Amino acid sequence: MAGLRTVGAIALTLAVLGPLGAGPNDMVNGAMSAMVATFSIKEKHRGEQAVTLALGLLVAVVAMSLGALLSAYTIASDVCFIALIFAAVYCRRYGDRATALGLIGFQIYFLSLFGGAAASSLPELWATLAIAFTCSAAVRFVLVAESTERILKRLRKAFRARVAQLVSVQIALLDAGPDDVEKALDDVRLHTARLHESALMIQDRLDEKTSAGASVSLLQRRVAEAEIAAERLGILILTARSAEQADTLALHLPHAPLPEPGDRLQERGDTVATLHRDLEGLGVLVAGPASGTDGSGVAQLRNRLLGYRDEENLPEAPAVVQDVFRGIGEAARAALGLRLALDGPQDESDDSPETKRSREELDAEDISIAAEGEQDEPHPRGLDRPTTRAAVQVSVGSTLAIVGGELIAPQRWYWAVLTCWVVFLNTSSTGEILVKGYRRLLGTVLGVIAGVVLAGAVGSHTWTAFALVLLFVFAMYFTAPVSYVLMSFFVTAMLGMLYTVLNTYSSAVLVLRIEETALGAVCGMVAALVVLPVQTDRRTDELLAATLVRLGDVSGAAVEQLSGGVALGLLDRARELDTALDKLRASTKPLTHPITPWRARRQTARYIVALLETCAYHARSLAATAELLPYSRSVAADPRLKLAGHRIGHNIDVLVARVAADAEDGVAETGASLAAMLEPEAPDSPRHDRVTGRVLRHLQRLDEGVIGLARPLGVRISTPGKKAARSAAAR
Numbered sequence: 001m002a003g004l005r006t007v008g009a010i011a012l013t014l015a016v017l018g019p020l021g022a023g024p025n026d027m028v029n030g031a032m033s034a035m036v037a038t039f040s041i042k043e044k045h046r047g048e049q050a051v052t053l054a055l056g057l058l059v060a061v062v063a064m065s066l067g068a069l070l071s072a073y074t075i076a077s078d079v080c081f082i083a084l085i086f087a088a089v090y091c092r093r094y095g096d097r098a099t100a101l102g103l104i105g106f107q108i109y110f111l112s113l114f115g116g117a118a119a120s121s122l123p124e125l126w127a128t129l130a131i132a133f134t135c136s137a138a139v140r141f142v143l144v145a146e147s148t149e150r151i152l153k154r155l156r157k158a159f160r161a162r163v164a165q166l167v168s169v170q171i172a173l174l175d176a177g178p179d180d181v182e183k184a185l186d187d188v189r190l191h192t193a194r195l196h197e198s199a200l201m202i203q204d205r206l207d208e209k210t211s212a213g214a215s216v217s218l219l220q221r222r223v224a225e226a227e228i229a230a231e232r233l234g235i236l237i238l239t240a241r242s243a244e245q246a247d248t249l250a251l252h253l254p255h256a257p258l259p260e261p262g263d264r265l266q267e268r269g270d271t272v273a274t275l276h277r278d279l280e281g282l283g284v285l286v287a288g289p290a291s292g293t294d295g296s297g298v299a300q301l302r303n304r305l306l307g308y309r310d311e312e313n314l315p316e317a318p319a320v321v322q323d324v325f326r327g328i329g330e331a332a333r334a335a336l337g338l339r340l341a342l343d344g345p346q347d348e349s350d351d352s353p354e355t356k357r358s359r360e361e362l363d364a365e366d367i368s369i370a371a372e373g374e375q376d377e378p379h380p381r382g383l384d385r386p387t388t389r390a391a392v393q394v395s396v397g398s399t400l401a402i403v404g405g406e407l408i409a410p411q412r413w414y415w416a417v418l419t420c421w422v423v424f425l426n427t428s429s430t431g432e433i434l435v436k437g438y439r440r441l442l443g444t445v446l447g448v449i450a451g452v453v454l455a456g457a458v459g460s461h462t463w464t465a466f467a468l469v470l471l472f473v474f475a476m477y478f479t480a481p482v483s484y485v486l487m488s489f490f491v492t493a494m495l496g497m498l499y500t501v502l503n504t505y506s507s508a509v510l511v512l513r514i515e516e517t518a519l520g521a522v523c524g525m526v527a528a529l530v531v532l533p534v535q536t537d538r539r540t541d542e543l544l545a546a547t548l549v550r551l552g553d554v555s556g557a558a559v560e561q562l563s564g565g566v567a568l569g570l571l572d573r574a575r576e577l578d579t580a581l582d583k584l585r586a587s588t589k590p591l592t593h594p595i596t597p598w599r600a601r602r603q604t605a606r607y608i609v610a611l612l613e614t615c616a617y618h619a620r621s622l623a624a625t626a627e628l629l630p631y632s633r634s635v636a637a638d639p640r641l642k643l644a645g646h647r648i649g650h651n652i653d654v655l656v657a658r659v660a661a662d663a664e665d666g667v668a669e670t671g672a673s674l675a676a677m678l679e680p681e682a683p684d685s686p687r688h689d690r691v692t693g694r695v696l697r698h699l700q701r702l703d704e705g706v707i708g709l710a711r712p713l714g715v716r717i718s719t720p721g722k723k724a725a726r727s728a729a730a731r
Contacts (some may be wrong), residue, residue, distance in 0.1 A: 003477030067112025397527030419520025437521035443488025451496025559645030
């Protein structure tokens with residue numbers, strides 16, 4: 001949609017300027033201005049976007065005027081450019097509007113240099129800017145109109161489709177033969193990751209202005225429940241067709257082998273057929289119509305699947321196979337809750353007792369949801385603030401780029417500054433800047449090659465060149481989330497077409513583009529390494545500590561609630577854990593990049609992230625189970641669980657102290673399994689029930705994962721029972 005909106009704004013601007021007799025320079029300025037006015041604005045609501053667009057036009061007029069008036073004064077123009085760069089980066093701390101205005105100011109000043117703006121042409125340039133911004137507004141608000149509500153509607157539809165796709169590949173995993181199981185599992189992993197991405201996109205779009213606060217909280221909870229239930233179902237299917245318990249779909253080690261194949265589904269044709277039928281039914285329940293001609297059939301299907309939440313409705317089968325049916329029942333409940341949150345009340349006339357009970361639980365949860373205030377967290381100040389540090393770094397790097405660019409080509413030095421600016425966008429460590437600079441340079445080289453070929457083919461056909469520009473702009477947006485190299489390729493190819501339109505194209509110009517890009521990337525890297533550097537290890541450690549803190553919050557609060565403590569907003573905390581883990585995963589990319597020379601660090605980073613993904617899965621599952629506690633008739637609090645969770649909480653605290661404060665005196669404790677810790681002392685005492693057993697499995701895997709993290713982080717591990725035995729032997 002961003003690509004279509006930008007292409008539409010450029011095309012409309014050209015359509016307006018063409019009949020007015022605008023020359024090539026004006027058309028290029030108009031097209032570039034329309035692109036800047038469109039892609040800079042990231043706010044979610046139309047009213048806010050309109051205000052920012054109006055303010056952006058004023059900023060653009062000022063930036064263009066400064067560029068034109070100072071064009072004859074080289075030093076003053078360079079100083080103004082550096083000041084503008086500093087302000088554009090520094091003002092990001094003030095939110096989306098300030099970020100957009102800073103970006104518009106920088107890009108329009110750059111455009112004045114690119115187009116050779118002069119004071120005598122200012123009225124014409126102002127008119128071009130006004131047309132470009134007006135066309136951008138027309139496309140944004142009329143032709144390709146988007147609203148937060150419409151985007152959310154599409155995201156909700158996409159989320160349900162993702163759940164249905166995941167169920168489909170889970171069926172393939174159930175049916176896969178020995179030679180196909182690994183591929184089937186890869187598909188399950190892929191679709192689970194895509195479902196997670198969809199959930200995060202919905203989370204990002206939700207805020208207090210979308211709808212009532214309670215509705216936002218309700219939708220957040222239902223989306224999280226559906227995601228967790230679908231992921232858990234995949235784990236249960238993998239376990240049922242294996243000879244051992246599966247910890248997580250990702251497995252806790254990179255390239256770890258599959259669980260050993262087993263025979264718990266063999267010779268159970270009727271049971272497998274029932275599973276196959278019910279999984280297909282779950283897919284229909286998730287993606288099928290809420291009402292209509294098949295409403296009665298959907299209701300009967302829902303009643304059957306929700307019936308698996310009661311023990312008496314489970315078929316005769318091994319316990320791990322029964323767990324799959326239970327997982328289907330919980331997934332059906334999550335699908336029901338998601339449909340109620342998205343589509344509102346539905347016909348209840350065909351409900352079975354099990355479905356009525358599930359609705360009662362969901363209604364009780366809905367009533368209990370209340371908006372929770374956000375906790376204020378300490379923010380860094382001065383040069384420790386990321387925006388301030390980045391503003392200083394990019395200003396120094398841009399100064400170096402200007403000096404070097406002037407030496408290489410006094411007429412094209414601004415390309416070096418643009419590259420230096422770009423490599424600092426959305427980066428937070430020197431490693432990320434190095435990787436981004438290398439990718440920018442690679443994409444530019446490839447784009448120059450394409451530009452040489454296309455410029456020769458297009459020749460003097462101006463409108464053909466503009467058509468290719470539109471195509472490249474769309475491709476630039478479409479490939480940006482996938483590959484920075486591809487995006488840089490299309491940017492450079494687009495510039496080749498613009499040079500063709502301006503009749504300034506030559507192979508030497510595009511080769512100069514490579515030289516300036518390399519210079520800008522090097523200047524950015526030097527500034528990142530020398531000026532207030534944020535080492536990749538330091539940034540990764542900060543995010544690792546934050547992720548561990550979130551993991552401790554989720555697991556500790558879940559155990560507290562499962563032990564009979566006060567109810568908390570666990571799924572919100574679980575989503576914060578997911579967000580922290582995603583940030584950590586992104587920060588480790590420089591460490592895990594194929595070109596990194598530190599192979600051992602790459603393996604360690606992959607190991608830690610994979611292990612944290614396993615821990616996050618079990619923590620989310622604990623949170624989902626704890627959320628059922630106040631409203632479910634089948635889930636009861638067990639005070640003994642607090643003892644089992646104490647060791648996990650202690651070990652996470654030790655890991656946080658090690659990572660955040662480099663504390664070397666902490667010791668992680670291991671010992672008997674958590675299930676053994678909860679065994680009754682008296683022979684006739686009741687053992688833990690099925691739900692407690694399921695919770696214990698998640699706690700046990702979480703405990704093992706945390707101990708697994710202790711080893712690569714250099715934390716000593718102690719087994720209290722062994723210490724006591726050694727002491728007794730010594731005596």
